[in-house]
Amino acid sequence: FLMDHVKGIPDIDPKKHRLLLHGMVDRPLEFTMDELKRLPSVSRVYFLECNANSRPLRGPNGESVQMVHGRTSCSEWTGVLLSVLLKECGVQRGATWIVAEGDESNKYTMSIPLGKAMDDTLVAYAQNGEPVRPQQGYPLRLVVPGWEAIRAVKWLTRINVVDRPYMAWHESGNNADTIPNGKGLWFRFELGPKAVITRPSGGQRLPGPGFHEITGLAWTGGGAVRRVDVSTDGGRTYKEAELQQPVLRYAHTRFRFPWRWNGEEAVLQARCTDERGEVQPTIAEAAKNLGVTTDYFYQADHFNGIQPWKVNRDGSVQNAL
Numbered sequence: 001f002l003m004d005h006v007k008g009i010p011d012i013d014p015k016k017h018r019l020l021l022h023g024m025v026d027r028p029l030e031f032t033m034d035e036l037k038r039l040p041s042v043s044r045v046y047f048l049e050c051n052a053n054s055r056p057l058r059g060p061n062g063e064s065v066q067m068v069h070g071r072t073s074c075s076e077w078t079g080v081l082l083s084v085l086l087k088e089c090g091v092q093r094g095a096t097w098i099v100a101e102g103d104e105s106n107k108y109t110m111s112i113p114l115g116k117a118m119d120d121t122l123v124a125y126a127q128n129g130e131p132v133r134p135q136q137g138y139p140l141r142l143v144v145p146g147w148e149a150i151r152a153v154k155w156l157t158r159i160n161v162v163d164r165p166y167m168a169w170h171e172s173g174n175n176a177d178t179i180p181n182g183k184g185l186w187f188r189f190e191l192g193p194k195a196v197i198t199r200p201s202g203g204q205r206l207p208g209p210g211f212h213e214i215t216g217l218a219w220t221g222g223g224a225v226r227r228v229d230v231s232t233d234g235g236r237t238y239k240e241a242e243l244q245q246p247v248l249r250y251a252h253t254r255f256r257f258p259w260r261w262n263g264e265e266a267v268l269q270a271r272c273t274d275e276r277g278e279v280q281p282t283i284a285e286a287a288k289n290l291g292v293t294t295d296y297f298y299q300a301d302h303f304n305g306i307q308p309w310k311v312n313r314d315g316s317v318q319n320a321l
Contacts, residue, residue, distance in 0.1 A: 026090030079124035111165035146221035191221035234267035
């Protein structure tokens, strides 16, 4: 998927591109692309998901699983662990955050806790075995596993090690949801467990009663998907689906469930549970957790509620949320 916050894709010469690490470090360092590629590399399969993905939609767009849930992708990313670069610089005591900046015209900037930066955050220069494409951040981008993709700064050019978040516009204003008491929800990093049925789903049509395979994708910012349960009666009962192996941490997982449709109306939905035991909520449960009404999610981001699809007697499928 493609999502950015710039006007036009920057035209960057990789031979001239530099990555600067500075701030609260013993040795500020600047790396060329060739120097980065000489360092120990890793290749890991991770999903990316926009924080606005899965926001409930009404109208024609709400009948498409692509339009509602399509702002996510899963790729093999290759690059250098950010921890390797930070250790080369020598992080000073008192440092608790990094501020990552892109090289586009508006200098897209995001704050990330140092703990995550030192854990599994990747400075990626390749995607699926080829250089990261211009729309995806060529020649260099961050990948922050399990966290909202707005943290995965594209066209990465600078990392400032600091002692507090810098409250950049894209994190303190543009991507901060306001709740009824007037307060903004800042720094909502990790993405919750989510399972989405992709077939049958809105806008599709079943040819008739009989056997059908229910299938979809599940993922979670909490590590690995432990199980997916599928309901064919609107959530009254659930049965466990089969997960396609291997199940990787912070990656999309395909699930399948055999179903024999009797030709009557049915409501299909899937529910994800991750390795920590966190369970995907319904929209009512998600609203209760935040102390809001369900209408709140039609305008706010960071929604991982269960998506129901209604199968009508004529085989047509529509959004039932």
